[in-house]
Amino acid sequence: MTHSLDIGHSRKAGKSAVPEILRERGQREVFCGLTGIVWLHRKMQDAFFLVVGSRTCAHLIQSAAGVMIFAEPRFATAIIEERDLAGMADVNDELDKTVTRLLERRPEIKLLFLVGSCPSEVIKLDLSRAAARLSKLHSPAVRILNYSGSGIETTFTQGEDACLSSLVAELPRSESAEKSLIVVGSLADVVEDQFARMFEALGIGPVAFLPARNLDALPSLGPGSRYLLAQPFLGDTARALEAQGARRIAAPFPLGVEGTTEWLRAAAVAWGVDPDHFETVTEMPRARGERALERYRQTLNDKSVFFFPDSQLEVPLARFLSRELGMRLTEVGTPYLHAEHLADELSLLPADVLLSEGQDVECQLDRCRSFAPDITVCGLGLANPLEAEGLTTKWAIELVFTPIHGYEQCADLAELFARPLVRKTRLAV
Amino acid sequence: MKLTVWTYEGPPHVGAMRVATAMKGVHYVLHAPQGDTYADLLFTMIERRNKRPPVTYTTFEARDLGSDTAEIFKRAAQDAYDRYQPEAMLVGASCTAELIQDDPAGLAKAMKFPVPVIPLELPSYQRKENWGAAETFYQIVRTLAAPVERRRGTRLDDRSCNILGPTALGFRHRDDVKEIAGLLQALGIRVNVIAPLEAGPEDIKRLGAADFNVVLYPEIAEPAARWLEKTFDQPWTRTIPIGIGATRDFIAEVQEICGRGPVDDDVFQSNFPWWSRSVDSNYLTGKRVFIFGDATHAIAAARVASEEFGFEVVGLGCYNREFARDVRAAAARYGVEPLITDDYLEVEQRISELQPELVLGTQMERHIAKRLNLSCAVISAPVHVQDFPARYAPQMGFEGANVLFDTWVHPLVMGLEEHLLGMFREDFEFSDSAGPSHLGGHGAAEPVDEDISDLTLHWLPDAEKELRKIPFFVRGKARRNTERFARDRDLAEISLETLYDAKAEYGR
Numbered sequence: 001m002t003h004s005l006d007i008g009h010s011r012k013a014g015k016s017a018v019p020e021i022l023r024e025r026g027q028r029e030v031f032c033g034l035t036g037i038v039w040l041h042r043k044m045q046d047a048f049f050l051v052v053g054s055r056t057c058a059h060l061i062q063s064a065a066g067v068m069i070f071a072e073p074r075f076a077t078a079i080i081e082e083r084d085l086a087g088m089a090d091v092n093d094e095l096d097k098t099v100t101r102l103l104e105r106r107p108e109i110k111l112l113f114l115v116g117s118c119p120s121e122v123i124k125l126d127l128s129r130a131a132a133r134l135s136k137l138h139s140p141a142v143r144i145l146n147y148s149g150s151g152i153e154t155t156f157t158q159g160e161d162a163c164l165s166s167l168v169a170e171l172p173r174s175e176s177a178e179k180s181l182i183v184v185g186s187l188a189d190v191v192e193d194q195f196a197r198m199f200e201a202l203g204i205g206p207v208a209f210l211p212a213r214n215l216d217a218l219p220s221l222g223p224g225s226r227y228l229l230a231q232p233f234l235g236d237t238a239r240a241l242e243a244q245g246a247r248r249i250a251a252p253f254p255l256g257v258e259g260t261t262e263w264l265r266a267a268a269v270a271w272g273v274d275p276d277h278f279e280t281v282t283e284m285p286r287a288r289g290e291r292a293l294e295r296y297r298q299t300l301n302d303k304s305v306f307f308f309p310d311s312q313l314e315v316p317l318a319r320f321l322s323r324e325l326g327m328r329l330t331e332v333g334t335p336y337l338h339a340e341h342l343a344d345e346l347s348l349l350p351a352d353v354l355l356s357e358g359q360d361v362e363c364q365l366d367r368c369r370s371f372a373p374d375i376t377v378c379g380l381g382l383a384n385p386l387e388a389e390g391l392t393t394k395w396a397i398e399l400v401f402t403p404i405h406g407y408e409q410c411a412d413l414a415e416l417f418a419r420p421l422v423r424k425t426r427l428a429v
Numbered sequence: 430m431k432l433t434v435w436t437y438e439g440p441p442h443v444g445a446m447r448v449a450t451a452m453k454g455v456h457y458v459l460h461a462p463q464g465d466t467y468a469d470l471l472f473t474m475i476e477r478r479n480k481r482p483p484v485t486y487t488t489f490e491a492r493d494l495g496s497d498t499a500e501i502f503k504r505a506a507q508d509a510y511d512r513y514q515p516e517a518m519l520v521g522a523s524c525t526a527e528l529i530q531d532d533p534a535g536l537a538k539a540m541k542f543p544v545p546v547i548p549l550e551l552p553s554y555q556r557k558e559n560w561g562a563a564e565t566f567y568q569i570v571r572t573l574a575a576p577v578e579r580r581r582g583t584r585l586d587d588r589s590c591n592i593l594g595p596t597a598l599g600f601r602h603r604d605d606v607k608e609i610a611g612l613l614q615a616l617g618i619r620v621n622v623i624a625p626l627e628a629g630p631e632d633i634k635r636l637g638a639a640d641f642n643v644v645l646y647p648e649i650a651e652p653a654a655r656w657l658e659k660t661f662d663q664p665w666t667r668t669i670p671i672g673i674g675a676t677r678d679f680i681a682e683v684q685e686i687c688g689r690g691p692v693d694d695d696v697f698q699s700n701f702p703w704w705s706r707s708v709d710s711n712y713l714t715g716k717r718v719f720i721f722g723d724a725t726h727a728i729a730a731a732r733v734a735s736e737e738f739g740f741e742v743v744g745l746g747c748y749n750r751e752f753a754r755d756v757r758a759a760a761a762r763y764g765v766e767p768l769i770t771d772d773y774l775e776v777e778q779r780i781s782e783l784q785p786e787l788v789l790g791t792q793m794e795r796h797i798a799k800r801l802n803l804s805c806a807v808i809s810a811p812v813h814v815q816d817f818p819a820r821y822a823p824q825m826g827f828e829g830a831n832v833l834f835d836t837w838v839h840p841l842v843m844g845l846e847e848h849l850l851g852m853f854r855e856d857f858e859f860s861d862s863a864g865p866s867h868l869g870g871h872g873a874a875e876p877v878d879e880d881i882s883d884l885t886l887h888w889l890p891d892a893e894k895e896l897r898k899i900p901f902f903v904r905g906k907a908r909r910n911t912e913r914f915a916r917d918r919d920l921a922e923i924s925l926e927t928l929y930d931a932k933a934e935y936g937r
Contacts, residue, residue, distance in 0.1 A: 027505065028488045032464025054524035054553055059439040060467045072434065079431045082554040085528075094430035102432060118462045118525035121491065151464025152491040152525070362512060381469030381481065388479030 021337060026360025029381050030310060030335055032151030033159025034117060035064045039401065040163055041074040043186045044211050046110040049075040050102060051149070052095065052127060053117030064397075074109070076102065080119055091125055092133075099134050103142060110141070110215045113163060116148035143170060143215070155335040157233040157311045157400070160186060164210060167218070168240035171210075174222035181207045181267060182219045182246065184238070185231030188403035189213065195230075195254075195406060198264060201281045204271045210237075221246055228267055230254060230405060232345070233312035235338045252344040254405045255313075255413065256320035257289040262344070285407035292411030293324060299418040301326035306373035308382060309333040309359050310396035317377075317399065317413075319348045325414055329353040330371040333364060375417060392420045435773045435793055437748035437811055441551035441561025442523045443468050448565040448649075449519055450482040450597035454629035455569075456515035457484045458506045460498075460526035460533050475814050476598050485509035487526070499531045506537055510544075516630040517573065518542060519565065521549035545630070547572045557771075559648040559723065559749055562596055566625055567652040573633040574657065588687045589619035591639045593654055593665075594646030595626035600726065600810040602626060604823035605645060609670060612826050613643065616683060616692065637661040641686045645669070645825065647725055648749060669725055670825045672733035672833065673701050699827035701834050705737055716841070717906065719744040719785035721768065721776055721794050722809025724752030726824075728759045730789050730808045733833060735763060744768060744783050746776070748791075773797075784905030787841060792816070804840035842900075886912050891925045910935045 034057055037049045051057050058077035078098045083089045095114075103109060114127045114134075127146040135144040147166040149159040164184065174180075181204055183195060192209055199207045208219030210227075219225075225246035229238065232253055242248070251266035252259045261282055268278045305327050307314040314334040321327040331354040339346075349355075356364070361382075368376055369389070376386055376393045383393040394417055404413040438444075442459060449457040450472050459465070466486050472478045487505040489498045506520065520537040534548030547568050551561045592610060595602035603626070610620050621639035622632045642657055642665040644650045654665040664686050670679035680692055704710065718740045720730050724747040734740040746768025747756045753769040760767035768779050777797045780788060788798040788805040792813040798805030807816060808824070822836075823829040888896070892911075899907045907928075914931035915923050 026488065026508075027466070027486050028463045029466050029469070030463060031467055032462070034464070035467075054440065055433075055436060055438075055557065056440040056442075056465060056524045056553065058433050058436045059443065060464065062435055063439075063467055063471055077433045079433050080554060081431060082552070084430055085554055089430070091430070098430050098432050118464070119528060122494070122525055122528045150491070151462040152489065152494070155463060362508070379470070380474050381466060382473070384473040384477060384479055385481045 020355070022354060022356040024356060024358045024360040024363065027362065028155070028335070028359045029308070029361040029379055030359065031064055031156040031379070032060070032118070033149035033154030033156065033162060034061055034115065034151075035156055036149065036159030036163065037061055037075050037115065038065045039186055040160060040211070043189075043213065044111065044215075045074075045213055046108065046215050047074065047113060048102070048106060048109040048111070049113045049115055050099065051075065051077040051115045051117055052120045052125065053077055053080065053115075054119045055079055057117045057119075074106075080123075085123065091123075092130060095125075095130055096134060096137070099138075099144075103138060110143065112138075112142055112144045113166070114144065114146040115163075116146065116150055118150045118152050121148060121150045121152060145170065155309075155312075157231070157313075158236075158336070160231070161234045161236045164234065164237040165240040167211065168221070168237060168244060171218055171244070172220040174220040174224075176222050177224045179224045179226060179271065180219070180222070181205065181249075181271075182210055182221075182225060182227040182241070183207065184210045184227050184229050184241070185234055186211055187230055187405055191403050191405045191409060194408055198281070198285075199267070202264065202268055202271070202273050202278065204267050204273065226267075226270055228263065229341060231313070232316055232338065232341055233336075235336075235341065238341065250344060252319070252348065253313075253316040255316045256324045256410045257286055257293065257407060258324055259316060259320060260289070260405070260407050260410070261286060289407040289410045293414055296411065296414035296418045297325055299421055300414065302328060303374040303421065304328040304330050304371065305417070306330045306368050306371055306376045307332045307334070308361075308364060308368070308376070308378040308396065309335040309356070310377070310379055311400050312336060312338075313399055314377070315342050315345045315349070315355075318353070319345050320410075320413070321417065322350060322353075323348060324410075325417075327417075330373050331356055331364075331367060333357075333359065335359070375420060392424050394420055433772075437771050437773070437791065437793065438558035439468070439471075440524055440553050441556045441558060441564070442521060442549075442553065443471070444558040444561025444563070444649075445519065445521060445549055445551060445565040446472070446482055446484055447558070447562050447596040447598050448569065448625045449484060450478070451595065451625040452483075452569075452628055454516035454631075455483060455519060456509055456513045456517075457482075457519040457521070458502070458509050458533070458537070459484055459486050459521060459523055460502050460531060461486045461488070461523035462525050463488050463490065465523050465525075472597055475812060476817055477814070478597070482597075483513065483515070489526070494529065498526075498529055499536055502531055502533055502536055503540060506533075506540060506542075510542055515544060517545045517547060517569070519547050519549055519569075521551055524553035527553050545572055557749070560751065562649045563652050566593075566596075566649060567656060569625070569633060570636060570653040571656055573630050574636045574660070575634045576661070577635055577637045586617045587619075588617070588641075589621045589639045590641050590643050590683075591621050591636055591657075591663075592623045592643045592645060594644055594648075594650035595623065596646075596649055597626070598810070598812060599626075599646065599649075600808075600812055600816055601822060601824045602646070603817075604821055605825040605829065607821070608823040608826035608828050609643065609645060612670070612676075612680070612697075613683070615697075616680065618683065618687065637663070639663060641665060641683075643683070648723055648752065669729050671726070671729035671829060672737055673699060673827070673830050674736055675729060675732060676826055676830065697827055699830050701737065701827070701830040704831075704834050705739070710739075710838075713838070713841075714739045716740045716787055717743045717783070717785045718787045718789060719780055719783055719794075720808070721746045721748070721788075721790040723747060723749050723791075724756050726809035727789075728755060731759055731763060733830075734789065734837075737830075738834075738837065740787070743785050744779060746770065746779070784909065786903070787837065789837065804842075806837045806840055886915055886920075887922045889922055889924045892923045892928045895925055895928055907932070 084091045116127050131144045131146040145166045147162040212218045221244045227246050228249050249266045249270045251263045254260040254263040318329050318332040333356045337357045376391050386393050403409050472482045487502050489501050520533040537546045595606045642654050644654045644665050657663045668679040668682045670676040718734050720727050727747045731742050742763040745760045748771040757767045788794050789808045791809050795805050822832050911931040
């Protein structure tokens with residue numbers, strides 16, 4: 001039926017056995033959790049993110065954004081200064097003043113996140129108390145929450161996890177035992193709309209998304225709540241949802257035709273959707289996705305790929321590349337591997353893949369060089385140096401900033417990997 | 430606590446990285462948590478460097494804080510030494526590590542590496558990037574520069590200098606160095622060492638062999654130059670050779686330091702003077718220009734704008750407070766209020782009040798200008814990938830002046846086009862709101878000059894309509910002048926007559 005699944009090298013897919021994992025510690029070449037603000041502040045249109053940190057934090061977000069956004073962003077940094085540390089100023093008073101000034105300047109803000117950083121964690125600035133205190137002051141106009149995006153606690157996409165888990169406490173309660181679906185994890189608006197249409201066609205509902213584009217659209221939580229993770233990096237959020245009685249629908253992640261189908265199927269099964277109806281609804285977009293992927297298979301088939309750890313999307317991406325495009329996996333590095341949430345993914349990986357968690361970048365670079373992969377997925381700090389060494393690279397961050405989920409985007413996702421290879425063959429300079 | 434949207438400068442350890450990355454044979458061990466490695470991408474992406482910066486980050490985590498972060502530092506330092514075998518090591522802390530007070534300097538010293546270890550104390554909660562670069566360069570020079578015999582020739586044509594200040598991620602440093610080194614060579618001056626860019630510890634050792642120092646970027650090189658002056662009796666240049674006049678002054682200063690007479694003017698050629706004097710450039714006269722950047726580039730740009738383009742400087746400022754005094758003095762020369770701030774919103778506010786015809790600024794001001802639909806050219810860091818052009822494009826020296834002419838004139842509406850727009854204001858295809866035609870021109874949004882309008886004054890419909898006919902790039906000024914004129918005369922309404930009375934009063 002889906003011939004793409006037969007392409008690629010033979011695999012002895014050890015069904016239940018989780019492959020051995022290489023765990024390393026050392027220098028990490030990854031962003032901290034503050035970086036998530038770059039997409040979260042565009043996704044949630046009435047929220048503002050105030051980082052309480054240092055000049056480094058401000059500089060990081062600005063640099064990670066790559067290009068500065070012309071519109072005044074819905075984030076800022078309250079930079080801790082010497083006088084705050086020396087006790088010449090009370091940090092809490094200073095924070096209160098800063099927040100008041102900010103809210104005066106941006107009266108349209110309904111939700112304010114105080115975002116902890118490495119310095120604020122180390123000086124033990126209690127942002128949860130600050131959030132409670134400031135909430136009292138500014139409610140009901142503004143809700144004020146806090147989470148930590150610090151590098152000593154979070155890696156890149158874990159910032160979104162921390163943000164969403166703080167949001168779970170704010171979700172309205174419902175006593176209804178009737179089933180409702182929450183799709184968890186930031187998705188591009190266009191993808192969210194596609195999924196909403198798909199669920200509707202399948203007869204699955206009501207469906208809400210977390211995070212929502214606006215505070216008013218946040219899902220409510222109750223005994224009937226079921227949730228589907230759209231992203232693999234949401235361990236804390238899942239735990240917070242479970243604590244409120246919501247139950248997870250286990251599934252692979254909606255990357256590629258296969259991933260999207262299985263993800264939707266898991267929801268369909270939970271809703272008792274007739275399998276024939278499921279086939280009917282998904283048939284067209286599946287066929288379309290297959291067709292679109294065909295174009296890239298020629299470029300990518302049998303090419304080897306190496307993943308440096310970045311966004312925790314590495315395992316589902318590797319599964320997609322290996323099973324639907326026939327790519328050979330060398331090492332798949334991920335900052336953190338959530339065994340339970342990735343169980344359905346891991347079982348689809350070839351048995352001979354080297355999985356690594358954490359990072360010692362120098363050692364990993366040595367391994368990458370010895371694999372000499374056809375394409376290396378890595379962060380922006382490594383890409384040009386590796387290109388200069390003769391390796392072909394793909395910026396990992398583009399995989400986070402591009403709509404890649406769902407049927408209609410699976411070819412776009414494949415294209416992101418094909419482009420550097422195609423470019424290499426085109427250039428004669 | 431300071432609320433910040435965008436920052437002009439990074440933290441001081443990024444300044445240290447700019448020095449380390451520029452150099453050869455040094456390695457920087459930075460005690461820092463995960464995430465601080467973002468700074469690598471500044472070099473590999475913005476500057477397109479083909480090597481990772483020579484920096485090892487210790488990457489401590491929350492769970493290490495209770496135990497032994499110092500041990501993590503030591504392991505990282507040892508691994509870095511073993512792997513990279515540097516000729517000198519820099520050690521220091523980023524903002525978070527500064528708080529946990531592990532004393533990287535003491536730890537590294539105790540490890541007795543067989544190479545010089547240079548400890549950096551960069552207070553992250555007080556200082557910023559330029560300061561960090563200056564302090565790092567100063568510490569490197571102080572530690573490594575050794576007394577060397579100065580091969581001072583007795584002949585006047587045997588003089589040598591060092592060029593100080595260029596770093597990684599500097600605004601056109603790569604090309605400025607080439608241009609000025611060429612200029613010095615043409616003057617018969619040997620270049621002993623260029624540092625920090627491309628210099629190794631062995632080169633730093635030889636700094637004392639030169640007769641004097643050329644300081645291209647005082648923000649970075651001044652502390653080192655002062656120390657070299659004190660220690661090796663090396664004078665250093667104060668003139669920044671940006672623009673024709675300043676380049677000539679620079680040559681005169683160099684000649685004087687060398688004990689030689691003035692250089693014949695026609696020895697050095699640039700197209701700039703004739704390009705600026707040719708009649709086509711008449712339209713540049715009196716264009717109102719707002720200038721903001723690091724102090725050195727802003728002050729230099731103001732002189733070029735005023736004396737060499739014939740522009741009117743309507744605003745001047747810098748983001749680095751360390752050099753505020755120089756900017757204040759320069760602003761006084763042009764009769765404008767100096768703007769010393771690192772708050773991007775304040776700069777935006779000032780620009781929108783002044784409604785200049787041209788903004789000369791950093792990447793931040795480029796954004797502001799785009800928002801306000803004003804013309805803009807970039808003259809200073811902070812940098813963007815566009816500030817590392819493939820072609821040779823210095824800012825300094827005679828070729829630098831040519832580059833300034835081209836890049837500052839390019840964003841403006843050109844001479845005759847300006848007239849045509851003024852004459853046929855209602856042409857549906859060729860209207861001013863489309864923007865300069867040579868820049869593609871279509872779809873540029875009408876600037877919202879209503880923002881700055883005085884709400885207590887009432888514009889009568891005829892006057893408002895007439896105002897619309899004034900080309901957009903001077904409309905803001907016309908509105909402001911007219912409103913000022915009306916206020917001064919206590920007029921509550923602005924009529925057609927008021928508009929033209931004000932025009933007569935203020936001229937163009």
